[in-house]
């Protein structure tokens with residue numbers, strides 16, 4: 001089907017083509033170019049015929065062959081190439097851009113512009129080595145800051161897709177000071193490399209990388225989570241607790257993600273009283289369901305189920321949530337069992353059935369940029385590819 005953008009580009013192509021035809025016709029009158037105009041006109045009428053018969057691909061091919069390559073029409077060719085690529089036909093875009101590069105009429109700036117487009121085509125086709133060669137050439141030799149920056153960003157995108165984190169860091173390093181927006185991704189690349197070091201048992205190297213990540217982005221929650229894991233594995237519980245405590249100051253939305261590690265650290269340190277104080281401090285600024293449930297569990301084990309019901313019920317009346325209600329129903333069922341009731345109130349089981357059903361299909365994490373939700377905490381959003389935008393869902397429906 002013929003979309004509006006395609007139609008717009010074709011109309012532009014026709015306008016340029018007729019302009020050229022007119023100029024060439026004038027030249028023909030001057031005996032300078034006696035043969036080209038009839039060919040051009042014939043191609044345009046053939047293209048127009050395809051267009052009227054709703055055969056856009058054939059129409060575009062005809063117009064491309066009819067359009068001469070010169071400084072006036074390069075932008076039209078590039079626009080057509082982009083159009084093919086966005087329509088998922090990157091192979092046709094490659095033909096257009098390679099055809100352009102073969103022409104000596106291009107200026108150095110236009111040549112680089114076409115190289116960048118061709119690199120995008122190859123990336124869309126998954127031919128990364130050819131894309132990389134073109135981008136390296138522009139990145140290393142271009143006299144234009146804009147072209148160099150575009151090449152660097154495309155190279156970073158390419159290395160991220162290949163999970164080549166060191167190359168992404170190397171290519172971005174000289175520009176990090178001028179590009180503060182890239183410091184967060186760079187911190188995550190350091191974290192990715194640190195995770196590889198941990199797998200390969202190079203813990204000191206991993207630790208150095210994670211500290212570099214925090215220098216690049218002091219709000220990098222992931223670096224503190226990994227540093228806490230390293231400290232926990234080495235039995236340094238106070239350090240692990242301090243690292244996890246920093247996460248609440250960096251970005252409190254990640255508290256639900258760090259709570260299991262915090263509980264584990266205090267349990268290994270055998271310091272339940274400090275854990276309770278820590279949870280109460282968190283509750284002041286982040287009354288999340290997971291914090292309320294952790295506190296409820298602590299009270300349940302220490303003071304019994306009825307005290308846990310009273311405290312949890314009180315906190316949920318201020319910060320209601322579906323997950324909290326589900327936990328509270330568990331406590332009520334437990335309380336009835338402890339009282340020696342052989343079969344606890346069936347209405348509780350009915351309520352429990354409904355809260356479970358509602359919770360089962362709830363995603364746990366959501367990207368704050370594009371809204372993609374899922375059950376795993378991805379540090380880079382799989383859809384919008386933004387770093388650090390996927391966060392735990394909190395509030396009434398969260399956790």
Ligand SMILES: [Zn+2]
Nearest residue numbers: 367370381384
């Ligand atoms: Zn996203």
